[in-house]
Structures are given as C-alpha cells and as structure tokens.
Amino acid sequence: TAKQYRMAVLRALLVRNRALNWLDGSFIGVPERGEALRSVFGRRRDAALQRYLFAAAVAFDATVSGAAHQRGEPRLHPEDVSIVTQTQYEPARIRTLHHLANHSLVTAAIDLSLFTSLTHLNLAHNAITDLLPLGLRALQSLVVLDVHDNRVDCSITEVAAVVDSLPALECIALRDNPIMDKPGQAEGRLQLLRALVERKSTSAVKLRVIDTEVSVRDRLACWATEGAAAADNALRLATVEALRLPKTVSKGSLRVLDFAEAGLTSLDLNEFCALEVLLLRGNSFQALTADLRSPPRTLRVLDVRENSLVSVTDTASFLSNKTPLVESLGLAGNPFAKETIRPHRSVRTALLASLPREHLRLRSVDEEPVTADELLSAWSRGEGKDATKLVRFEVVLAARAGGTRIGNLTEVDLSGCNLTVVALSELVMVRRLSLARNELRTLADTGIGSCTELRALDVAHNRLDSASATAEALAPLTLLRALLLHANPCHTSDISGRVRLLGKFYTAAGMTPGTLPLESLDGEEVTIREKCAAASLCDDRRFDASSVSRWRLRLVLRDQGVLSLASLTSLDMSAVGLTSLAPLTSLPNLSALNVADNRLSLIETPV
Known part of the structure; x- marks a missing residue:
C-alpha cells in the first residue's frame, strides 16, 4: 500500500539524510519519524527513541508554530533536535507548547525544566504515568496544563504537590486518566481540590478549572470535610475574592459586592468603603455586630438570608448603629431564637419594633414593602415606643425621600397618607408639595412658612376649617403661584368662595391685590376681577373704592x-x-x- 511504501522509504532515508523533511509533497511528522526509526533500531533502543520523539516534537512546536525567536522549517534529524545544545531555539524563550499531544510520549522521555517561561502546555493523548518527573516545578509562569487522556496513576497527593508548586496555574485538564476514576473514591477533581485545601495551597484559591470550572459549591464541598482547613475562613474569603472581585476595579470603588454562598463566618469590610449593595445570602454569620466588621455607612441594600443569625436585637442594633442608610434588608431563613422575637408574632415585626424612631429609611424586608402603618403598629407594641401622629409623617416623608436629604428635596408627594400632623420646616428647597387627601385640620404650626421656595401647593380633600388661619399660614410664601384647596370645610370652589378666600389673604395675611402671588386657585386662573372684588368686600381701610380702582388699573397695565x-x-x-x-x-x-x-x-x- 501507499503507507507501507512511504514507511519503507523513510526507513531507508531518515537515518543518513539530516535535512529530509518532505516526501512526495507531504511533511514527515514526528510520530511518523518515530515509527520509522523504531523499525530501524528495534526495541533495544526504545528509551532513546522516546527521548528523540519528545525532542523532535518540541523542535517542531518551537519553530513551526513561531513560538521561538528563530522561525523556519524545523530540522528533525536525531542529531539536530537536542534541547540542551539549543541549536534551533532557546528553551527559556518558549512560552507555549501546543503540539506535544498525540505522540505517545512516556514519562521518562520528558524533561521540561529548561522551559522556564512556559505559560501553556499541551501533553494530552500521550502515555504519561506520573507528573513529578516531568520537570514541571520549574515552570513558575505556567497558567494552563493539559495532560488529559494519559495514563496518570500516581496518588492525588502527588498531583496536588505538583499543582501546589505552580503558583500561576489556573487551569488543569486531568480527565480520562486512571487517577480520576479510581473505584471507591469521590470524584477525582474534588479529591484534588480537597488535597489542595488540606495543604493550604494558594492554588486552592487561584485554580479556576479542573477539567471543568471549579465553582464555589465545589469548594464548599471540600471545605465541609473534617479537619482544620474546613473552618479556614481566610482561605474561603481569598477564594471568593479571587473568583468574584473584578480585576479592573479597586475594592474602595466597588458599589456592589456578591459574596453569597461562600461559607463565610466573618467578614471585614474596611476596604470596601463605597459599598451600596452587599449580598451575603447563604453564609454562616451568627451575629452581625460581631461577624460583619467595619461596614460602610453608604450601604443601602443588605441581604443576609439563610445565615445563622439568632438575635433580632443584635440585627436591629447593627442596622441602627452601623448601617443607618439601609433601605432593603433580606432576613428570611435565619434560626432566630424565640426569646428575641417575643412578644411579637414574627421576626419582621420584632425587628421593626426594635428599631429606634430615627431609623425611618427601611423600605422593604425580604422583598416586601414596609408600610407606615406596619412600623407604627410594631413600635406601639415595643417597649418605650410611642406611635404618635408625628411619627407617621416622619416615616412617610423618609420613605418618599428615598435617601435624599430632606433639605434638598424639591418635589414631595405626601398625598393619601392619613396624615393628621405634619412638620414641614426642613423642606426649605421644596417647590411642589402635595398634602392632598389627608386628615389635616390646620396649616398653622406646620412649619410651612419655612418653605419659601414653594410654587405649587395641593391641600385639597383635607379638613381645613379656617380660611383665615390657612391664609395666615401661607402668607410668607411670596413665590406661591398655584393653590389647590377645594374639598375643605373652609372653602368652596364657586366664584363667591374664591373671592372670599382671596379676601382672607388680604385681611389675615396683610396682602394687597398687587402683592398677592397666586395665579391659580383650584386649577383655574385667578382673575383681576376676582382680586379686586375680594378687595372691595374687605372691611379694611386700605381698600376704599378709589384705591380698588387704582389697583385694578395697575393690574391691567402690569398684565399688558x-x-x-x-x-x-x-x-x-x-x-x-x-x-x-x-x-x-x-x-x-x-x-x-x-x-x-x-x-x-x-x-x-x-x-
């Protein structure tokens, strides 16, 4: 056959023809050369032939693949492939060897100790039985090692020792080797990972792939075994940081941190000073004040579901003293002690009852919104808590503020909140304010006079019973342009009601038709006729017939x-x-x- 003919020619020519690389237009590969030379020299020189196969494969890989500094067609004669003499390439400059697979290479023929710059090495589909003699320890920059489909049958401990000696290694392929599927053992890849954990090897942290990706669940399966390493929180933390922290962002700049299901028992957040979202579900924290150290005060979302928390009081103390800006909290799945919940019916209610009045920003617990009524109900049951009417306003305002400083708010909607008392003195920048559909009886003593930037006010559908008191309370608001006051006992929306209310602004607030800032009342324009009619009806010496006429003219001229x-x-x-x-x-x-x-x-x- 053609193959037999080609092999016969190779046997006749290879030994004496140093430059022979091609035959009948086809390149003479390393496996083919080995087969031809073996048939010439016989089994008595098999060890030498194996060393030749390795050296020839390296020479081919280093020159043809362009990995060496000296590119070109390789010389694969036995006298030209010596690694030691460095005749075709410098071993220390080779970074990748991808073409050493499928050469039937044996352990004794391989020595990689001179290839100190290797980052990627492929030795798959050979006949290697042991990794220790290969000279791998010299490869301190090796990132990827592929030895799958060989005959590796040494102990897992020996493989772990080799991996431990390679500080840069991230991926290793070991499948289809006897060591990976010995009867009576757990899955080989987990056996290797467990051996690395027991050695406290840095590779237990950096190794990302053992045939397949090493997940946090895989690592937890190893850490859960007996022994000192199982409780090594530092190793777990280092592993999770290596897997989940972005390499391009500093810890101090991170806003979201996901350390869920990492088996952590404690965590120091001192370096994470800008965090806003912290996800710690499925760990082993027992008390937040002790186990979660130096939390940033910028934190707004905290998920500690399915941990080992036992004290509701400790959790509430952590929230109020360490993370006062937290708005969303995950707590479900923790074994809270019953004595820390009594006399409340649930962990949720017990937590809310334990929070101080000042902590008003909590908006959801376990993805369920926290309502003002719920907070007030919880506080009324807690020791020393008084569900006052003002507390309702504080709770609602904090929720609507959404974390924004109260004094910086420009629009506030507090409509339909069952408010009977409000305290508005801090809303110094607000321009639009809605207090509609509440239970307010007066605007006096509400601090609304401090809202000097207010342009639009909605107090419709309340119980305001004095037009004079309302006008007097609004007198300092010289920029107020729009007022909604309908559906209150003190006011009707017909012409007479509108005129009567405007008159109260003149008498109670000391205004005149020229200084009245209102442009809209109950959604309709305040006309010159209404302003002057209100002045005519006032029992005020300032508004005799002639002065009203003058005001009317001035208003018309101003409008035009x-x-x-x-x-x-x-x-x-x-x-x-x-x-x-x-x-x-x-x-x-x-x-x-x-x-x-x-x-x-x-x-x-x-x-």
Missing part, C-alpha cells in the same frame, strides 16, 4: 406689560369689573379704550 403711562395710546380693560373710569384721567394720551363687559353705570364728566 405697560412700562410708561405717558406714552400709552391704547388700552384694553374689558371684563375686569370696572365701576368707574376716574383712574383713567392719568392717561392724557389715550386714544383707544375698550371697557366692554364691565359694571359701569355712568361715565364721569371729568373723564
């Missing part, structure tokens, strides 16, 4: 943007409630005047 009266030639004063034209005598150059739809009964002679 008139800056100079002397040059005014045209004026529209229709539908503004005029009763006299006397104020117009101050406009000598007026040539066009519209006073339709007013209340004029006569035109005065002077006009």
